[in-house]
Amino acid sequence: MELFDPSGHLTDRALLALVRNEELDELARLELAEHLAYCDRCLQRYTALLADAPLLVPARSCRESLWRRVRSRTLRLLTSRYATAAAAVALALTVLWGSTAISLPQRRPALPEVPQQLQRWPERWSDSLDGALSRFNAMFDDLGGAASRPAQGGNA
């Protein structure tokens, strides 16, 4: 059977074979579907033939499952969008943090010069501490000396 006429459109015979569910091999049906997918003229002829033919009824209606699929697809799209947005924010923060860390030493203002008095303060504090400790040791030495003197005196 000739599926196409010389002008490249489907023959009436091919369309009738399709509508009447006549024997057509897989390649023929693929070529018909391929043509109907882009040719307005042949699709119109085909749907006009179907308008006069009894239509088939599917065993299961797609209405309920269609809305389930619409919902799951919408959810998947939303999830994907939020995941993309979260990844973009994370990336932006990482880039921002990286650029700040690199440029921080250059941006940090110079510290004010420490006055000379303050620079000497640790030394003075250290001297005072040393002095206090010396006095504390001397006090114990004095106490130790006072305790040993009577004994020495007693022995003597």
Add this chain to the structure above:
Amino acid sequence: MADWTKESFSRLVEQYERLVYTICFQLVRDAAAAEDLTQDTFLAAYLHRDTMPAGYERQWLGRIAANKAKDHLQSAWNRRTVLPGDEAMPPGLSPPTEEVAIAQSEAADIAALIDRMREPYRPVCRLCLLEERSPEEAALALGRPVKTIHTQLARGKRLLREQLERRERHGTV
């Protein structure tokens, strides 16, 4: 109809479900596959409902259904026609057997074979193989989608190879 609600789209599904199923079944000849393709058609229609031309719903849904059936048949065809071992090779390294066979033959023989090819392969092979036009140019010249030109060219080359092999076996064109 510009604003589609769930109710209005459900009415559209109810109105055209049998038509879409009939188109899918007549093309794929498998009830279960036709049911799945019907659902795929309405899902695609719902996702692109804003582009549905008012008053042409029948044609528009018929076009989507034919496209879904075509994709189904095309993938089934590809699964069956891939040679054993081809799938393991990277596409760039697999030997294009059609190209080799065609290159080895005389140009005049090829032209004669292409002239005797049937629609829809003859104009595609003539433009792409004889006139060395790109698939995009052939698509523009023939008013077919570029993807269709690619698949028709691949199938046309396969038909040519088969004819050349037959000619070698029998010694005639």
